[in-house]
Amino acid sequence: MNLKILDLFCGAGGAAAGYFQGFSEAGFTVEVTGVDINSQPRYPFNFCQGDALEFFDKYEHEFDFLHASTPCQKHSVLKAVAEKEYPCFIEATRCRFKATGKPYCIENVVGAPLEFPITLCGLNFGIPMHGHRLFECRPIILSPPPCQTNLKTQKCGRKPEETRLLARPAGHFAGLAIYRQAMGVPGMTQSEIAQCIPPAFTRWIAGQMLNQLSNFDIYNRL
Numbered sequence: 428m429n430l431k432i433l434d435l436f437c438g439a440g441g442a443a444a445g446y447f448q449g450f451s452e453a454g455f456t457v458e459v460t461g462v463d464i465n466s467q468p469r470y471p472f473n474f475c476q477g478d479a480l481e482f483f484d485k486y487e488h489e490f491d492f493l494h495a496s497t498p499c500q501k502h503s504v505l506k507a508v509a510e511k512e513y514p515c516f517i518e519a520t521r522c523r524f525k526a527t528g529k530p531y532c533i534e535n536v537v538g539a540p541l542e543f544p545i546t547l548c549g550l551n552f553g554i555p556m557h558g559h560r561l562f563e564c565r566p567i568i569l570s571p572p573p574c575q576t577n578l579k580t581q582k583c584g585r586k587p588e589e590t591r592l593l594a595r596p597a598g599h600f601a602g603l604a605i606y607r608q609a610m611g612v613p614g615m616t617q618s619e620i621a622q623c624i625p626p627a628f629t630r631w632i633a634g635q636m637l638n639q640l641s642n643f644d645i646y647n648r649l
């Protein structure tokens with residue numbers, strides 16, 4: 428069965444890589460197309476440079492599964508120190524996604540206005556990184572148990588120590604090679620990693636969505 432995935436605001440493809448793995452493992456022949464306003468020379472699938480929502484309005488009918496990693500600066504804790512105003516694409520994206528009736532996922536940071544999101548942490552997947560991301564999924568899937576640890580988290584910007592968990596990478600973080608390996612994104616640059624999610628997150632979401640979708644008409648359409 429073929430599955431065409433649209434990956435809006437795709438960055439260097441952390442989310443896309445996980446969907447590709449998860450849906451391929453379930454037996455689908457997966458084709459992913461990413462859209463980003465900036466050039467993404469290391470994006471590993473079909474790529475189109477341009478505005479995500481404009482692309483969606485023209486080509487959405489070609490896809491079976493929709494994902495958006497809308498920019499998170501507006502909702503990030505660092506917004507307090509930034510003087511710039513950032514746009515929020517969540518509402519505009521959700522309206523479009525819901526109108527299609529297709530399965531979708533919108534990803535963002537803690538504090539973003541997502542509807543009934545689940546929370547994923549690196550620790551849920553054996554990644555020694557304490558950092559949470561929210562995922563609004565339709566159909567709704569259940570959160571894994573909350574992460575638990577007695578280990579302290581590395582202070583942001585400090586060189587990683589073996590006895591501490593990695594902090595979510597941001598800005599110019601130390602220990603690029605350690606983050607690449609831990610997050611499962613071997614080819615990414617520092618700035619790409621600072622924006623990406625570990626593919627393990629979306630690989631897991633793919634499996635959970637398929638459990639829910641067995642009753643969904645995606646199987647009838649493919």
Ligand SMILES: C[S@@+](CC[C@H](N)C(=O)[O-])C[C@H]1O[C@@H](n2cnc3c(N)ncnc32)[C@H](O)[C@@H]1O
Nearest residue numbers: 436437438440441442463464478479496623624
């Ligand atoms: C959080 S990053 C995506 C990270 C990606 N999901 C990953 O896991 O690697 C958000 C991306 O949105 C892109 N972006 C910002 N505004 C955009 C727009 N109007 N249309 C398309 N992409 C946009 C940025 O260039 C950035 O790469």
